[in-house]
Amino acid sequence: xHLVDFNIIELIAKSTxxxxxxxxxxxxxxxxxVLLVDLVEHVYCSKKSKILASLVSMLSATPxxxxxxxxxxxxxxxxxxxxxxxxxxPPFAAGLIALSIIYTGYLLPLLHGAxxxxxxxxxxxxxHLGLSKAQIYLCIILPQAFQHALPGLTNLxxxxxxxxxxxxxxxxxxxxxxxxxxxxxxxxxxxFYLVAMIIYFVLCLAIEKSMSKCMKQPVGIIx
Amino acid sequence: MIYLSHNMLxxxxxxxxxxxxxxxxxxxGFVVACLIAYFxxxxxxxxxxxxxxxxxxxxxxPILLQLFFVYYGLGSVSALQHTIFWNVLKHPMACAxxxxxxxxxxFVCHLLAGAILRIPQQQISGAKNLGLSKFKIxxxxxxxxxxxxxxxxxxxEILMLLKxxxxxxxIACLEVSGVVSQIVSQNFQNLxxxxxxxxxxxxxxxxxxxxxxxxxxxxxxx
Numbered sequence: 001x002h003l004v005d006f007n008i009i010e011l012i013a014k015s016t017x018x019x020x021x022x023x024x025x026x027x028x029x030x031x032x033x034v035l036l037v038d039l040v041e042h043v044y045c046s047k048k049s050k051i052l053a054s055l056v057s058m059l060s061a062t063p064x065x066x067x068x069x070x071x072x073x074x075x076x077x078x079x080x081x082x083x084x085x086x087x088x089x090p091p092f093a094a095g096l097i098a099l100s101i102i103y104t105g106y107l108l109p110l111l112h113g114a115x116x117x118x119x120x121x122x123x124x125x126x127x128h129l130g131l132s133k134a135q136i137y138l139c140i141i142l143p144q145a146f147q148h149a150l151p152g153l154t155n156l157x158x159x160x161x162x163x164x165x166x167x168x169x170x171x172x173x174x175x176x177x178x179x180x181x182x183x184x185x186x187x188x189x190x191x192f193y194l195v196a197m198i199i200y201f202v203l204c205l206a207i208e209k210s211m212s213k214c215m216k217q218p219v220g221i222i223x
Numbered sequence: 224m225i226y227l228s229h230n231m232l233x234x235x236x237x238x239x240x241x242x243x244x245x246x247x248x249x250x251x252g253f254v255v256a257c258l259i260a261y262f263x264x265x266x267x268x269x270x271x272x273x274x275x276x277x278x279x280x281x282x283x284x285p286i287l288l289q290l291f292f293v294y295y296g297l298g299s300v301s302a303l304q305h306t307i308f309w310n311v312l313k314h315p316m317a318c319a320x321x322x323x324x325x326x327x328x329x330f331v332c333h334l335l336a337g338a339i340l341r342i343p344q345q346q347i348s349g350a351k352n353l354g355l356s357k358f359k360i361x362x363x364x365x366x367x368x369x370x371x372x373x374x375x376x377x378x379x380e381i382l383m384l385l386k387x388x389x390x391x392x393x394i395a396c397l398e399v400s401g402v403v404s405q406i407v408s409q410n411f412q413n414l415x416x417x418x419x420x421x422x423x424x425x426x427x428x429x430x431x432x433x434x435x436x437x438x439x440x441x442x443x444x445x
Contacts, residue, residue, distance in 0.1 A: 061382060061428035062421045063389035065400060070421065073413040158283070165285035169393060176288060189299050193292040197284045204283035 008182055015178035016199055022164045022174060023203075025096060027157065030103035035142075037104070038111055042141075043133045052108070059105035064098070064166055071098035072170045092174075095167035099160070106156055114149035115141055147215070154211040158204045165200075175199060230406055237402030238423065240316065244388045244398055245431065247320045249381060252327025257370070259328065260335035261361050278329040286326060286387045294318045294394040316398075319391035323384055330380060331373075338369035374439050381431055385424070399423055 041049055059067070072094035079087040118141050126136045165176035173181070175196055183192035262274050281289070297303055298312045311317045342365055350360045392401030403420045407413050 058425050061385075061425045063386035063400070063424055065386075065389045065392070066417060066421050066424060069417045070414070073417060077414055162283075162285040165287045166390075168287070176285065179288075180291065183295075190292075190296045193288065193296045196288055197280070197292065200285060200288065201280055201283040 008186075011178050011182065012175070012195065012199070015173065015175045016203075018173070019161070019164050019175045020203070022092065022096070022099075022167070023157075023161050026099040026103060026160060026164070029096070029100040030107055033100060033104045034107040034111055037108065038115075039134065039137055042137045056105045056108050059102065060109075064102055064163055065169065067102055068095065068098040068166055068170060071095075071101065091167060091170040091172040094170060095164075095172055099163060099167075102163070103156065103160060106159075110149055110152045110156070111145065114145035114152070117148040118144045150211060150215050154208060157207045157211060161203050161207060162200065233402050233406065234399065234423070237397060237399035238427070240396065240398040241385075241388050241400075241427065244316060244319050244323065244391055244396075245381075245385045245427075248323035248327055248384050248388070251320065251324035252384075253331055255324065256328045256331035256335055257366060260332050260339065260366075260369070263332045263336040264339060274332075278332055281325055281329040282333075286322065287390050287393065289322045289325070290319065290390060290394050293322050315391065315394045315396040318394060319388065319396050319398075323387055323391075326387065327380065327384055330383075331377075334373045334376060334380075335366075335369050338372040339365045341372065342368050371442070374442070378432055378435060381435055382428055385428055385431060389424070 037052075041052065072089065072091070075089045075094050075097065076086075079089060122140055122144075123136055126140050131139070164174060167174055168176040168180060171177075179192045179196040183189040186192070259274065262268075262270050263278070265271070293312070294315060297308075298318075303309060303312065311321060346364055346368075347360060350364055355363070388398060389400040391398050392404060395401070397405075400420060403416050407416045410416075
């Protein structure tokens with residue numbers, strides 16, 4: 001028998017909203033970062049840069065846990081060396097930085113693959129029309145690559161919702177943290193874990209359905 | 224010097240545990256997925272619907288939560304403590320292998336089912352004309368072709384399992400992340416040791432991908 005206490009329901013609802021907010025924040029930051037990095041790479045390097053590719057593959061081989069701890073302790077170290085004494089770093093800030101770095105690393109190969117699916121003829125005709133490299137990237141390559149990248153983006157979005165749970169390990173109080181704290185406090189671990197699993201499952205399902213709705217709408221003039 | 228060598232031995236035992244967990248989960252998940260992918264193919268049976276829902280649940284929940292569910296959740300159910308399952312549930316490494324192979328099975332099932340659906344129908348109808356049963360068609364034709372088709376996508380799966388094995392350190396399993404956490408709790412040199420841990424994981428990933436490439440070449444040859 002589990003206690004249906006309104007306080008617990010409120011806590012779980014609040015922590016779910018924190019998880020969703022974290023998801024949107026990391027998604028926005030990593031998308032912006034990857035677009036920036038790719039734009040700079042497209043404009044200034046004629047071929048795909050090998051250093052960036054090897055950095056990204058090394059990042060994708062490192063566990064999220066390790067990147068999270070490195071970001072957390074690295075931020076603390078930087079703050080301490082700047083200020084001279086210990087400054088506390090909120091776990092969500094470190095988690096945001098870590099998850100953004102990880103997902104930028106996942107998004108870069110995805111974007112490269114999606115860019116390859118854009119017909120090269122369009123880029124050539126745009127070059128003949130006199131468009132600059134940045135204009136070609138933003139107006140022609142990007143909208144069409146987005147449609148090709150959507151299935152991979154759906155996978156990454158679902159993976160991101162699940163990865164927000166690791167912030168519990170540096171003390172963040174989102175859905176996983178609140179679940180664990182309440183489970184240990186009340187002693188009825190199974191109920192809390194089941195509720196958390198259902199909430200994560202519903203979140204992942206919602207993301208999948210909304211992204212699949214995006215895929216039905218055609219983007220761009222030339223299909 | 225003795226202190227350094229003590230840390231090195233500790234790290235080596237942790238790397239051994241990590242490789243055990245990762246390789247066991249890969250192999251177990253692959254074998255079970257090969258057996259179960261037949262029921263994952265689209266059909267109207269209750270078994271398919273149940274399996275589909277179960278795999279969707281596994282793929283939609285974080286691995287950390289599943290680890291806690293199995294180790295702390297199922298381990299706290301007093302009814303289970305007197306059954307044979309307790310032999311698995313009391314060892315954190317066995318729980319980690321169980322959860323990770325579960326995850327691997329769910330993803331590989333999905334991959335295999337997609338690969339099976341892409342096999343040209345002429346092969347299946349030819350086999351049916353020869354009088355092969357559904358089970359024989361699955362074992363001799365659909366499965367080998369599907370495994371060959373998913374090999375390029377499998378290296379992602381291997382990396383995912385290696386990275387998820389680091390989460391086993393949260394349920395008191397002394398694999399390499401757990402070992403480094405313990406070392407760090409004693410000497411507080413956080414950045415240095417987590418940097419070493421990142422390098423260890425990159426090295427392990429290179430080793431595992433090289434082994435997988437060798438296995439792939441052997442499969443393609445035969």
